[in-house]
Amino acid sequence: MTEWHLDPEAIRRYAQGPVPPHLAASAEAHLMQCALCRGAISAHVDARRAEAIWHEVVDRVDAPRRRRPERMLVRLGVGEATARLVAATPTLRGPWLLAVAGVLALAAWAAQVDERFLRMFLVVAPLGPLAGVAVAFAGGLDPTREIGLAAPYSGLRLLLIRTATVLAVTAPIVAAAGLALPGSNWLAAAWLLPTAGLTCAALALTSHMTPVVAVAAVATAWVLLTAPTAITGRLDLAFGIGAQVCWLALAVGGSLWLAAARNTVTIKLGRNA
Amino acid sequence: MITVRVQGVTKSFGRTAALDSVDLEAGPGVTGLLGPNGAGKTTLLRIIATVLAPDRGTVTLLDRDPSRPEDRKRIRERLGYLPQDAGFHRGFTVFEFIDYVAILKEMTDRRARHDEVRRVITLTGLASVSAKRIRALSGGMRRRVGLAQALLGDPDLLVLDEPTVGLDPEQRLRFREMISHAGEGRTVVMSSHQTEDVTALCTRIAVIHQGRARFTGTPAELTAQAAGRVWTEAQRSPAALAAWRTGDGTYRNVGDPPDGADLIPPTLEDAYLLLMGEPELEVTHS
Amino acid sequence: MLTRPPDPRKDSQLLAAIADGDREAFGELYRRHLPWLLVRLGRRCASPELVDEVVQDTFVAVWRSAERWDGRGEVAAWIWGIGIRRLVDALRRSRPPADELIEFDGVETSAEEHVLLAVQYGDVGAALASLSPELRAVVQATVLDGLTTREAAQLLGIPPGTVKTRMMRARALLRERLA
Numbered sequence: 001m002t003e004w005h006l007d008p009e010a011i012r013r014y015a016q017g018p019v020p021p022h023l024a025a026s027a028e029a030h031l032m033q034c035a036l037c038r039g040a041i042s043a044h045v046d047a048r049r050a051e052a053i054w055h056e057v058v059d060r061v062d063a064p065r066r067r068r069p070e071r072m073l074v075r076l077g078v079g080e081a082t083a084r085l086v087a088a089t090p091t092l093r094g095p096w097l098l099a100v101a102g103v104l105a106l107a108a109w110a111a112q113v114d115e116r117f118l119r120m121f122l123v124v125a126p127l128g129p130l131a132g133v134a135v136a137f138a139g140g141l142d143p144t145r146e147i148g149l150a151a152p153y154s155g156l157r158l159l160l161i162r163t164a165t166v167l168a169v170t171a172p173i174v175a176a177a178g179l180a181l182p183g184s185n186w187l188a189a190a191w192l193l194p195t196a197g198l199t200c201a202a203l204a205l206t207s208h209m210t211p212v213v214a215v216a217a218v219a220t221a222w223v224l225l226t227a228p229t230a231i232t233g234r235l236d237l238a239f240g241i242g243a244q245v246c247w248l249a250l251a252v253g254g255s256l257w258l259a260a261a262r263n264t265v266t267i268k269l270g271r272n273a
Numbered sequence: 274m275i276t277v278r279v280q281g282v283t284k285s286f287g288r289t290a291a292l293d294s295v296d297l298e299a300g301p302g303v304t305g306l307l308g309p310n311g312a313g314k315t316t317l318l319r320i321i322a323t324v325l326a327p328d329r330g331t332v333t334l335l336d337r338d339p340s341r342p343e344d345r346k347r348i349r350e351r352l353g354y355l356p357q358d359a360g361f362h363r364g365f366t367v368f369e370f371i372d373y374v375a376i377l378k379e380m381t382d383r384r385a386r387h388d389e390v391r392r393v394i395t396l397t398g399l400a401s402v403s404a405k406r407i408r409a410l411s412g413g414m415r416r417r418v419g420l421a422q423a424l425l426g427d428p429d430l431l432v433l434d435e436p437t438v439g440l441d442p443e444q445r446l447r448f449r450e451m452i453s454h455a456g457e458g459r460t461v462v463m464s465s466h467q468t469e470d471v472t473a474l475c476t477r478i479a480v481i482h483q484g485r486a487r488f489t490g491t492p493a494e495l496t497a498q499a500a501g502r503v504w505t506e507a508q509r510s511p512a513a514l515a516a517w518r519t520g521d522g523t524y525r526n527v528g529d530p531p532d533g534a535d536l537i538p539p540t541l542e543d544a545y546l547l548l549m550g551e552p553e554l555e556v557t558h559s
Numbered sequence: 560m561l562t563r564p565p566d567p568r569k570d571s572q573l574l575a576a577i578a579d580g581d582r583e584a585f586g587e588l589y590r591r592h593l594p595w596l597l598v599r600l601g602r603r604c605a606s607p608e609l610v611d612e613v614v615q616d617t618f619v620a621v622w623r624s625a626e627r628w629d630g631r632g633e634v635a636a637w638i639w640g641i642g643i644r645r646l647v648d649a650l651r652r653s654r655p656p657a658d659e660l661i662e663f664d665g666v667e668t669s670a671e672e673h674v675l676l677a678v679q680y681g682d683v684g685a686a687l688a689s690l691s692p693e694l695r696a697v698v699q700a701t702v703l704d705g706l707t708t709r710e711a712a713q714l715l716g717i718p719p720g721t722v723k724t725r726m727m728r729a730r731a732l733l734r735e736r737l738a
Contacts, residue, residue: 014598015594015598020688022687022688022695024602025687025699025703028599028703029703031595031635032635032636032639033633035591038594038635039591039594041598042590042594044594044598045593045594045598050593050594050597052611053597053611053614053615053618054586054589054593057589057615057619059384059387060615061582061585061619062390062403062404063387064366064369064372065369079381080383081380081381081383081386084373085373088362088373143359143360143361143363144359144360144361144362144370144373145360146324146354146356146358146360147356147359147422148377150352150354150432151349151377151378151379152347152377152378153376153377153378153379154346366580401581401582401583401584402580403580404580405580
């Protein structure tokens, strides 16, 4: 079989347009088999056009794969960069979420058995989301933490993004466990405002201590405050209407303070920062 | 032009003094911190990378004061940092990880950011693996990913903590090339506990030992300190601080030479050994 | 595209590397196959923007499905299969107002071309030349481009029944000419 190639003139005519269809067919059949002639066509293709298409291709090929939560966030109007940060939050890990769900399921089941456990559930419920916030900032679990500490990204912004993510993920789990409780429905929601208040308090404290320490402090204070009321059956002290108003005030107050001080306060994201 | 000025910096962790009144200056080119493990190099680098604040002393980076929040942010915009045990999110590809750091460096425009990520990927020779998961790469390649993220945004100040540790000779050579290239027109401050790295790369050195800067100056100045204190003999000399057998069977002795000793030109390593001091080193036996 | 030393790898090897995530192999494959793909698709669709989009989609698909190549035949043919089907899909979704299919009728076949065709295809080429543009288009779509009747129908904008009829007529005519 002789080495047959398209001559340069044929290639030019084929690439640039008016050519009898059967010649085009012949050329195309040949091009399927001949790398040399394929190469020869490149001289007749606009380099800028090739480059532009390549740029688009590379952009789509390189684009980090987006998982569904991230895509949903972007569709909701969250900035694409912020959505990426949310997706990389070190708490959205299956095992950890299962652990939280497991603990709460246990608490809910125990509450069905004995009324005292019901009160304990309310004491334990806010600790789930709080623990999530701590985990999101625990050094050991965030491998890029050191690099992140040297980055110009606003520490407060990162704090808020991660906390919001954690709450959005853990709160429904706690709520689901709460709905499984016997008794009136107000119990299922009584932990919401305290959790909001405690979280805002912890966030406000991060100007003086790391998130992990802040959460630990707030969680300890909470348990010390509410465990006695739960044991003695005086739930209304910590969860009654009056108390709920206080929690709301704490949440609002903490948020306002953070908003006001956002440019002057330094969030201690890392130890010794 | 001095980019980094550290004066009288002291830092303690609990009762341990990691740094004791350290002075250091660095400008364009590569400045090396040499010293044994635990000497305080990482602590000093973390302070220069604005990750840590000193207990006492002043730090000036890129003509700004990192103790002030607005200045600190400005410094971080012009800073690149490769920590010692740089970790990566499980499952990220090279591109995704560097893109993530780029977001932390506040590159919000997706197109521009991806172009910049591609630029540093090409710069560090990672183009062929940019779609691979980092956990599937060798140690040398992972270190390159670390360097790539530090180069994002073309920083004026690059802080590298033990960048060549654990690399095999070929990888180390390539890495040195990249660091040397990075040092052109930029200030690089890096640490190492190996003298060859420093000899190959640095225009200035600081020897850090037990939290103090025992020497600052050029490699030539440091080497000169060992002039007349290195000699060769057929066996270990009792007067030597340290001695070892060389390839041709003679012994290289470092210390205070006896009269009439056969002196040989010193290397940086000799000077480093001498500087590290008598008490720490094993006294050689004849 | 930057000039670099020629990559000695065969297309099949490039594809294997691409399946492994090698971006440089991908760039080389692009360099080799974009020009002809752009021209060939451009001869079937008058809208350059649509062609650019389709070409883009094709190469992204090549990247994502590189490991699914069965290893048989030419890589170029595999790429063409992806490309032409993307074009068919794109045309089905949005037919540009102008006639997408370009017909080059009224062009005289020079004596040279006749000879060329005779060398490559012998009498078949000449016989093909004597078909009408509509019949030729159908032959091109099904035989040369490798489309199914339905896909050819979508590409040409005619009902599948018409594709079948025209194919039968074309075959009959060719048999007659080559007898």
